[in-house]
Amino acid sequence: MKFLDIGEVAEKSGIKPSALRYYEEAGLISSVSRHGLRRQFAPEVLLQLKLIAMGKSAGFSLGEIGGMFHRDGMPNLPRAVIHAKADEIDRKIRELVALRDTLRHVADCPAPSHMECPTFRRLVDMAGKRGARRGKWDKPKRAT
């Protein structure tokens, strides 16, 4: 079986060796063995690193990402917890959509004061529903 040296992983993933060691120490990834001193990584680690990059870009901390995908790449967490994470991401998606639409709106709407523009306010309000912890606002849809 062909394993990867940390340098190869770095090259293929775009993540520096120092960061990879840091991730390993943090329990996000793990090397499968050693060749002398050198860590050997299974090729799957590249997939895990992509997942980690996605989580980071989404604004999750390494701790949170570690909570989603355990060191072997897969969550051994209860399904309910995973679904809760997925729901959290759904909320972020809604925020991002609102943010994107807000940006596009202000780029195109020539109103002097956007703060008074109802379209603008509605956009900003969109993501606010349930944005705080434990919202009391009843959201009729929790589909998917």
Added chain:
Amino acid sequence: MKFLDIGEVAEKSGIKPSALRYYEEAGLISSVSRHGLRRQFAPEVLLQLKLIAMGKSAGFSLGEIGGMFHRDGMPNLPRAVIHAKADEIDRKIRELVALRDTLRHVADCPAPSHMECPTFRRLVDMAGKRGARRGKWDKPKRAT
């Protein structure tokens, strides 16, 4: 006109006064005047803070957020730049969707090794198109 004390802004926004001062220093918000020493904020600042919170949650740095919404809450940037930001957010949304679907998949798919599951790999690949800033990793050197 009714202005807000920093304490009121903190209470209504859920952001600590120290952070609000920090944001002001960073040019993300601005107080409209002083009452004695005390900063007075226009109520609009609450909307701006929501925007800032959205950006933060989306994984943008304060600097990037400042680049989207200038200190008066509105971008004075060229439309093209704003649209570029919106496109960047679109990319993040796609990543988040893939991440969410991946999580939901691994929560429900009882396969022993997800790394071999084609559904899983496809999901992970979805967002991967040009995810990193400096993408040196998409050189097809040698497969595994």
Added chain:
DNA sequence: CTGCCACTTCAAGCCGACTTGAGGTCAAGC
């Protein structure tokens, strides 16, 4: 006029996420 107390500034401290540097190891090529 006197306190009170929420505010102020400024400097230092803290945490997360790495990076950097010094000094050490070891397998492979000459």
Added chain:
DNA sequence: GCTTGACCTCAAGTCGGCTTGAAGTGGCAG
């Protein structure tokens, strides 16, 4: 068998994003 160089460890440094603490200010109630 010696050199090379990619790896190793561990400690310290850096940067962003705040928080904390000390020392000061000033509007307002009593």
